[in-house]
Each structure stands twice: as structure tokens, then as C-alpha cells.
Amino acid sequence: MRDRHLKYLFVLPALxxxxxxxxxxxxxxxxxxxxxxxxxxxxxxxxLWEPEFDGWETWPYLLENYQRALEDDLLWNSVQVTTxxxxxxxxxxxxxxxxxxxxxxxxxxxxxxxxxxxxLPFAMSPALIGISWRFMFQPDFGxxxxxxxxxxxxxxxxxxxxxPTFALIAIIGSxxxxxxxxxxxxxxxxxxxxxxxxxxxxxxxxxxxxxxxVDVTLPALIPVLAVGIILKSIFSLKMFDQVYMLTNGGPxxxxxxxxxxxxxxxxxxxxxxxxxxxxxxxxxxxLGLTWLYMKLVFLKR
Amino acid sequence: xxxxxxxxxxxxxxxxxVFAAENILPYGLKSGKPYAGTNLNILSVVTPQFKAYExxxxxxxxxxxxxVNWTHIPFVSLQEKVASVGVAADGNFDVVNYLDSWGPxxxxxxxxxxxxxxxxxxxxxxxxxxFKKSAMFQGETLGFPLRAHPQLMFYRKDLFxxxxxxxxxxxxxxVSAGKMIKEKEGIGGLACYYGAxxxxxxxFIWLNYLWAAGGxxxxxxxxxxxxTAAAIxxxxxxxxMHTSDDICGEGAVSNVEQDARIQFxxxxxxxxxxxxxxxxxxxxxxxxxLSKEQVAFIGMPSYKGETVTYAISMPFSIxxxxxxxxxxxxxxxxxxxxELDRRNAIEREVAGEAIVNNVVTHKxxxxxxxxxxxxxNIQQAAALSLANSDxxxxxxxxxxxxxxxxxxxxxxxxxxxxxxxxxxxxxxAERILRRAGY
Numbered sequence: 048m049r050d051r052h053l054k055y056l057f058v059l060p061a062l063x064x065x066x067x068x069x070x071x072x073x074x075x076x077x078x079x080x081x082x083x084x085x086x087x088x089x090x091x092x093x094x095l096w097e098p099e100f101d102g103w104e105t106w107p108y109l110l111e112n113y114q115r116a117l118e119d120d121l122l123w124n125s126v127q128v129t130t131x132x133x134x135x136x137x138x139x140x141x142x143x144x145x146x147x148x149x150x151x152x153x154x155x156x157x158x159x160x161x162x163x164x165x166x167l168p169f170a171m172s173p174a175l176i177g178i179s180w181r182f183m184f185q186p187d188f189g190x191x192x193x194x195x196x197x198x199x200x201x202x203x204x205x206x207x208x209x210x211p212t213f214a215l216i217a218i219i220g221s222x223x224x225x226x227x228x229x230x231x232x233x234x235x236x237x238x239x240x241x242x243x244x245x246x247x248x249x250x251x252x253x254x255x256x257x258x259x260x261v262d263v264t265l266p267a268l269i270p271v272l273a274v275g276i277i278l279k280s281i282f283s284l285k286m287f288d289q290v291y292m293l294t295n296g297g298p299x300x301x302x303x304x305x306x307x308x309x310x311x312x313x314x315x316x317x318x319x320x321x322x323x324x325x326x327x328x329x330x331x332x333x334l335g336l337t338w339l340y341m342k343l344v345f346l347k348r
Numbered sequence: 349x350x351x352x353x354x355x356x357x358x359x360x361x362x363x364x365x366v367f368a369a370e371n372i373l374p375y376g377l378k379s380g381k382p383y384a385g386t387n388l389n390i391l392s393v394v395t396p397q398f399k400a401y402e403x404x405x406x407x408x409x410x411x412x413x414x415x416v417n418w419t420h421i422p423f424v425s426l427q428e429k430v431a432s433v434g435v436a437a438d439g440n441f442d443v444v445n446y447l448d449s450w451g452p453x454x455x456x457x458x459x460x461x462x463x464x465x466x467x468x469x470x471x472x473x474x475x476x477x478x479f480k481k482s483a484m485f486q487g488e489t490l491g492f493p494l495r496a497h498p499q500l501m502f503y504r505k506d507l508f509x510x511x512x513x514x515x516x517x518x519x520x521x522x523v524s525a526g527k528m529i530k531e532k533e534g535i536g537g538l539a540c541y542y543g544a545x546x547x548x549x550x551x552f553i554w555l556n557y558l559w560a561a562g563g564x565x566x567x568x569x570x571x572x573x574x575x576t577a578a579a580i581x582x583x584x585x586x587x588x589m590h591t592s593d594d595i596c597g598e599g600a601v602s603n604v605e606q607d608a609r610i611q612f613x614x615x616x617x618x619x620x621x622x623x624x625x626x627x628x629x630x631x632x633x634x635x636x637x638l639s640k641e642q643v644a645f646i647g648m649p650s651y652k653g654e655t656v657t658y659a660i661s662m663p664f665s666i667x668x669x670x671x672x673x674x675x676x677x678x679x680x681x682x683x684x685x686x687e688l689d690r691r692n693a694i695e696r697e698v699a700g701e702a703i704v705n706n707v708v709t710h711k712x713x714x715x716x717x718x719x720x721x722x723x724x725n726i727q728q729a730a731a732l733s734l735a736n737s738d739x740x741x742x743x744x745x746x747x748x749x750x751x752x753x754x755x756x757x758x759x760x761x762x763x764x765x766x767x768x769x770x771x772x773x774x775x776x777a778e779r780i781l782r783r784a785g786y
Contacts, residue, residue, distance in 0.1 A: 090456070185599065187611055209543075209600070210601070210762065298543075298601055298602065299544065299758050299759035315427065316751075
């Protein structure tokens with residue numbers, strides 16, 4: 048009995064830390080999303096709606112930050128950029144990771160070494176990746192510029208970060224480079240759990256490698272793939288670092304993701320109430336994906 | 349008896365005058381060390397100029413008994429840091445350094461210094477008008493513009509001489525010289541920076557065009573004024589240096605000021621309009637492939653016969669939350685004194701450390717022969733540049749409105765329609781201004 052209580056005592060410091068650093072700011076920002084807090088005017092927030100002064104019938108004033116967000120076409124632009132980025136980065140990184148996992152799953156010294164090295168890109172800080180990639184896309188001295196120019200002459204004169212489409216491709220590329228190794232390792236783990244006897248039975252029955260993959264390996268891998276896809280989608284939705292370092296949302300607003308939009312409104316324009324409201328709009332798809340993720344994880348268990 | 353009385357009187361007068369002389373401190377500092385033992389915390393940007401000030405602290409400490417701790421923050425993180433200091437309101441930093449365009453948004457917690465200025469007989473007229481204006485908000489003086497910059501046009505003297513080009517005095521000269529150098533040398537004629545970086549750097553040169561054309565950012569009713577015919581034409585001419593004149597170096601659309609400086613330093617562009625502080629970096633062998641002999645400078649070029657430049661400053665202000673405001677004022681008096689300003693740009697070694705700094709902010713330092721001799725006369729060129737200069741609008745909403753403009757300019761440089769983009773930015777800006785109660 049005493050031991051049962053003791054374990055809660057051990058968890059308590061971590062729990063307090065999480066409550067103070069995560070839950071409290073979450074609640075505070077939710078409260079702020081219904082208030083006006085302009086750091087450029089005062090250090091304290093003020094209510095958007097006060098029933099005693101405004102009257103009860105004007106309660107929609109309370110939602111002014113949300114209404115303003117939904118009416119801002121720059122916000123919708125960032126929703127579109129975020130969605131495009133999410134789909135592209137998830138599809139490409141999961142596809143590449145699956146391919147790499149199939150190549151590296153069998154044992155062998157070389158494959159093991161490659162697997163170990165794969166962790167390096169994922170271990171790098173996203174901000175560092177952003178700044179390195181920006182340097183590599185530098186038109187005068189950049190490595191990518193030289194390589195792409197040599198391989199595809201048509202790309203020699205492209206100002207990658209100055210073109211709306213290429214800039215987004217560059218951000219997707221840096222994110223895929225960052226995430227593919229991690230997903231590869233996850234999928235290698237998943238492949239290790241695919242029953243060997245089922246694969247061997249299919250091969251003995253004369254199935255080609257492709258049929259074995261499609262009919263046996265892939266169905267067995269679906270739970271791991273689903274978890275990988277959802278996890279990657281959640282991280283893609285809150286993409287910020289590489290955008291900030293590589294393009295800063297430009298040219299114009301062509302690569303401005305939702306997280307970048309929120310950061311600018313909160314910390315550059317000092318409009319904390321509005322930034323909090325937009326953050327809570329971002330929470331909606333995140334909650335959906337997290338729910339799916341939890342469901343899959345518990346289903347798996 | 350009479351003789352003894354006279355001798356005593358003379359003795360006491362002499363002693364009192366010696367005593368008084370001992371207590372007359374330089375820079376108008378209060379005598380008697382009334383704030384001795386106070387410790388001041390200073391938040392400032394990372395720069396050799398302020399590093400040199402920090403190295404000179406000993407003088408201030410010995411005169412006043414006040415000790416000073418500097419916290420130097422890189423510019424990219426400074427805005428967030430300044431905002432957090434204001435929100436924390438705990439007085440942990442007594443004196444803060446910020447970019448002038450952030451001043452209005454932080455003015456509510458910055459202590460106006462007009463009372464102290466009057467009390468100590470310090471006139472802000474010792475600064476060029478644009479610098480003075482940059483440290484003010486709604487008629488009050490918030491601080492001293494201790495780091496402030498005029499724009500200059502730097503160019504490759506060797507290439508200009510080689511091709512028989514004269515120094516670029518007008519933007520038309522810049523375009524023609526740029527075209528020739530790009531064709532003959534295969535490098536960018538001008539290091540352009542149309543990239544929107546969140547600090548509105550791509551407006552720096554645009555403002556020269558806009559103001560010289562007689563346009564402005566806002567009209568007297570605080571409505572966007574950048575959509576008038578003259579302003580649109582000026583914007584088009586600014587954008588066309590890249591889109592049709594094709595004189596810019598590589599990456600003009602995505603380049604920010606730092607990229608353009610690197611481009612020029614690495615010999616990939618022949619001209620760059622930029623702040624004067626960049627000069628030493630252009631011939632520093634650790635940063636540049638150029639030698640001092642290859643780099644020349646001139647005041648900013650004129651547009652349609654007019655030269656109006658943009659100036660920027662980073663004032664130092666006292667926090668309203670500081671518990672040591674009087675001691676902070678003593679510190680600012682010392683830090684902002686013209687003699688220190690002058691010495692800081694002449695002496696190349698401070699407390700055993702090598703410091704290269706050409707930034708001065710006082711009118712008298714700009715024309716000081718010794719300062720100019722130590723810095724290749726860059727201050728003289730700066731004084732000319734500052735003769736007709738202005739700053740960005742000083743309103744709390746400027747960062748958001750400025751970014752709208754900055755994004756519109758970058759989009760236009762990718763080939764977008766200038767009229768449409770500027771009109772769209774104008775509509776958005778009007779909404780922001782309406783919301784803010786203008």
C-alpha cells in the first residue's frame with residue numbers, strides 16, 4: 048500500500064513541472080484569446096467584452112480575436128501553405144523512409160553502419176538545418192545552386208529562395224531531410240515485427256517480391272505507418288524553425304506557415320491576444336490528429 | 349592681526365576653491381558620489397561600439413562609485429528580449445537599448461528624460477535632426493540615440509576606375525554603371541536586398557526613392573500615402589533596378605541586407621547602398637576579399653534631383669521600472685557625452701583590446717577633423733547624407749504595417765504588379781490603423 052503511494056510521490060515533481068510549464072500557459076493563453084493584450088500599449092490585457100458596460104446582447108465581442116482571424120486572408124494564406132507543406136512533407140518523407148527501411152532492414156555491417164549514421168540528421172536542431180540550408184541555397188556560393196545547376200542546367204539561374212514555388216520546395220526538402228531518417232528507423236523497427244514465416248510462405252507459393260511486399264509486408268506494417276504519418280503530420284502542422292531561418296515566410300507571404308504567422312503577430316507586432324486566438328485555431332486540427340494518434344497507439348496495444 | 353586675518357581668509361578661499369575644483373566632475377556628473385554602491389544593469393545590442401563603452405566603464409565607476417553590468421544581446425533576439433523586459437516590469441534592467449522603430453511600442457515603460465535634460469542643460473540639438481527624432485515619441489524624449497546610422501553608397505573604386513566611370517551621384521548613374529559592370533565584369537552591378545526579413549530592410553532604399561519623389565508613408569490624416577502616382581512611380585523605379593534594368597547581383601529577391609553585404613565583400617557586386625558601420629567589414633581580411641583601396645564611398649544617390657535618405661538609430665533609455673533611475677541618468681550622461689563619442693571613434697585600442705568603430709552620433713563628432721582622419725573621412729560623407737534624412741514612422745503599429753509594405757515590395761520584385769500590391773498593402777494598413785483608433 049505504502050509502495051503504491053510512493054510511486055505517485057516520485058512522479059509528483061515531473062507532474063508539477065508539466066503543470067507549471069505546459070498546462071498553466073495553455074490555460075492562460077486560452078483566457079488571453081478572449082482578451083486584448085497589445086504589448087505595444089500596456090503590459091496587461093483588457094477584456095474585449097464587459098457585460099456591465101457593453102450589455103449582454105453584445106457578447107459576440109468576446110470572440111473578436113477569432114472573428115478577426117477568420118476574416119484575415121493572410122491567415123487563410125498561411126493555412127493553405129501549412130496544408131500544402133504538411134501533405135507534401137508527409138508523403139515524401141514517409142515514402143522515402145519506407146523505401147530506405149526496406150533497403151536497410153536486412154542485417155549486415157554496412158547496413159548497420161548506415162542505420163547508425165541515419166540518426167545524425169534527426170539529431171540536428173531544426174534552426175541549424177534552416178540556416179545551413181539557407182547558406183547552401185545562396186545563389187553566389189551555395190552548394191545546391193551549383194549542384195542543381197550542373198545536373199539540370201535549367202535550374203542554374205533559379206533564385207530558389209526568391210521564387211514562391213521553389214522556396215516552398217526548399218523548405219519541404221529541408222524538412223524531409225530532417226525527418227526521413229527518424230521515420231526510417233521507426234519503419235525498420237516495424238519491419239522487424241512482420242512475421243517472417245508469412246513472407247516465406249508467400250515466396251514458396253511463387254509470389255514475386257512486389258506481391259510479398261504489397262500483400263504481406265505492407266498490411267502488417269500499416270499500424271506503424273499510420274503512427275508515423277500522424278506523428279509527422281502533427282509536427283508538420285507546427286512547422287516554424289526552417290521557415291523562419293530559410294525564407295522568413297517569403298517571398299511575400301508565399302511560405303508563411305501558421306506557426307510563423309502566430310509568431311509574427313505575437314512577438315513582432317506585440318498582439319498577444321490575437322496570436323493566442325490563432326494558436327487555438329491551430330489546436331483544432333492538432334487535437335484531431337492527436338486523437339487519431341492516441342487511438343492508434345492504444346489500438347495497437 | 350589684520351595681516352593674519354587676510355592670510356586666513358585667502359587660505360580658506362584657496363582651499364574652498366581647490367575643494368570645489370576637486371568636486372567639479374566632467375560630463376556634468378553629480379559630485380560627492382551620491383549613488384556610490386549602486387549597481388546598474390544595462391541591456392544592449394552586440395556591437396564593437398558598445399563593447400568599447402563597456403571597456404571604458406572604469407572611468408565612470410571611479411567618478412561616481414556606480415558599478416555597471418552590461419548584457420549584450422545579438423540583434424536578432426533583441427526585440428523579444430526588450431519586450432520581455434517591459435512585460436516583466438521588475439526593474440532588472442535599468443537601461444535598455446532598442447531599435448528606434450520599436451520605441452513607440454515600448455514607450456509606455458520607458459522613462460522620458462526631458463526633465464533631466466533641462467535640469468542638466470543638455471540639448472538634444474547636439475544630434476542630427478533624424479537621430480534626435482528617432483529617440484522621441486509623442487513629443488517626449490525617451491533616450492539618447494547612441495548608435496545611429498546614415499546610409500552611404502559604397503562602390504568598387506578599382507572597377508569604376510577601370511571602366512572610366514565616375515562616382516554614382518544619382519540612381520540613374522547607379523543603373524548605367526551597374527549595367528556596364530555586369531556586362532563587362534560578370535558580377536552584379538548592385539548588391540540588392542529585396543528580401544522581407546521581418547525588420548523591413550527592403551524598405552531602406554525604397555524610402556530614399558519615395559521621399560525624393562515627394563511621397564511619404566502616411567499623409568497628414570494618417571492614411572497610407574504610398575499609392576499616389578509619384579509614390580507608385582518611385583516604387584516602380586526602385587523595383588525595376590532588378591526586374592528590368594537587371595543590375596542586381598544574384599539572389600536579389602531573397603537577399604536581406606546581410607546577404608548583400610557578403611555579396612559585396614566577396615567581390616560579387618560592385619555597389620551597395622548600406623549603413624556606414626559596414627565600412628570596416630568591407631576591407632577586413634577575415635570577412636572580405638577586398639582591400640581598403642578597392643572600396644570607396646559617397647553620400648546616397650539622388651532621385652529626380654533630390655536626395656532624401658533614411659536614418660536609423662538604436663537609442664538607450666531608462667526603464668520606468670528601474671529602482672535606480674537617478675543613477676541611470678548619471679550613467680546616460682556619461683555614456684552620451686560628446687567627448688566619449690569622439691574618443692570611441694578615434695582610439696583603436698581600449699583597455700588592451702582592439703576595437704574598430706566609426707559610429708559617432710553628435711553633430712560635432714561628424715565634422716571633427718581627428719575623427720574623420722581616423723576613419724577615412726566617412727563622417728564627412730555621413731554628415732552630407734544626414735543633411736536631409738528622415739526616419740520610419742514612429743507609431744506602435746509600424747512593425748505590422750511596415751511588414752505589409754515589405755512583403756509587397758518583395759512580391760513586386762518577383763515580377764508582381766506594383767500598383768496592385770501597393771494598393772492591397774494600403775487597404776490592409778488602413779484596417780490596422782482603423783482598428784488602432786487613428
